[in-house]
C-alpha cells in the first residue's frame with residue numbers, strides 16, 4: 001500500500017488547522033499511520049528541503065519551517081501521494097483552486113500551510129527523515 005509524508009507547517013499549526021486538515025484526509029478514506037507535533041532542527045529542515053538548497057528562498061524556507069511546531073504525518077492508501085497533492089492544491093495559494101487546502105486556507109507561497117511528498121522516492125526519503133520504522137502503525141481496519 002502506498003504511503004506519503006504530509007506536514008502541516010507552522011502557519012497551519014498556529015492557525016488551528018490541524019483538525020480541519022486531518023479530517024479531510026480521514027474523510028477521503030486514507031489511513032493515518034504516524035503523526036507527531038515537533039519543532040524541526042535547522043539540520044533536519046536543511047536535509048528535508050535539500051533539493052531546494054540552491055534556490056534564493058532556501059534560507060527563508062528553513063527559517064520559517066523551524067519557526068514553530070509542525071505536525072508531521074504519514075498517510076497510507078491507494079494513490080495517496082498524487083491524491084494528497086491534488087487535495088493540497090498548487091504550491092502558490094494564489095493559484096490553488098477553491099476546495100483545496102491551500103486554495104481554502106493559504107495566503108502566500110512561503111506560508112502555504114502544508115507540505116506533501118511529490119513522488120514515491122521523496123515519500124520514502126521524507127518518511128525516513130521524520131519517523132523510525134517502529135513508529136509506523138501497520139494495521140488492517142477492523143471497524
Ligand code: CMP
Pocket residue numbers: 052057060061091109110111112114115116
Ligand atoms: P513545499 O511543498 O513545502 O516545498 C518547498 C517550499 O518552498 C514550497 O512548499 C513553498 O512553501 C516554498 N517556496 C516556493 N517558492 C517560494 C518562494 N518564491 N519564496 C519562498 N518560499 C517558496
